[in-house]
Amino acid sequence: MRTGPRSGVRWWNIYTDPGQWERQEPEAAELLRWMTEHLPRPHPELGRPGPVCPFVRYSAAHRLVWAGSVAGGDALEQDRMHLAIDDAFEVYRRLLRENPGEARRSTLVTIFPGLTRYELIDAVHLARKSEAVADGLMLGQFYPGCAVPGLWNRDFHPLDAPVPMLVLRPMMSTDYPFLVARTDWLYAYFTQLAPDLPRALRWSIAERMLVEGPDADEITALRIHSVDEHAR
Helix, strand or coil, rough: EEEECCCCCEEECCCCCCHHHHHCCCHHHHHHHHEEEEEEECCCCCCCCCCCCCHHHHHHCCCEECCCCCCCCHCHHHHHHEEEHHHHHHHHHHHHCHHHHHCCCCEEEEEECCCCCCHHHHHHHHHHHHHHHHHEEEEEEEEECCCCCCCCCCCCCCEEEEEEEEEECCCHHHHHHHHHHHHHHHHHHHHHHHCCCCCCHHHHHHHCCCCCCHHCCCCHHHHCCCCCCCCC
């Protein structure tokens, strides 16, 4: 267990003692079911073979999924949510310091049970995405009805989840379409995937590949990998 000093949120490795975590968190069983029965498996509407979320399947296979819960429901304010995300970043960075190889296979989930004001999830995600990307991480927003399209089928919504949450994981090669709207995001992407390139070249490539305006939201059209190129 890891406890955030700012928020008091406790993140558990859900595989170390799933029974204990379920006793601590009423939403745990629903989240576990979604993570074990939906994300690691194929879906007929996904548009490609393989699991809905390859990284979560990878984390689960290595028993490296951490989850914590922020109480408050619709009474939550953004300040409280930001404190929890401050702690989520610190917990992840601590895991990296202690065991870099293991942390790079880890998924860290922060759930907000009872929250139906999903615009708060989107607002906190947008405000903290740059911090995650600069660290070579991705911060994902998940909640019931999330309409972000899939990379392979824009009518499939992989971020539609039974519980509102924000999720930290390492950046993957397939994350490019989510990073095209800002030069600094693209620079971080190339730094993560091609660290041996000179810094000036990475920045130049990022400037040339920047996508501005509404086109940046067309992530399905921006997919650049083929069906046989797997995330890494």
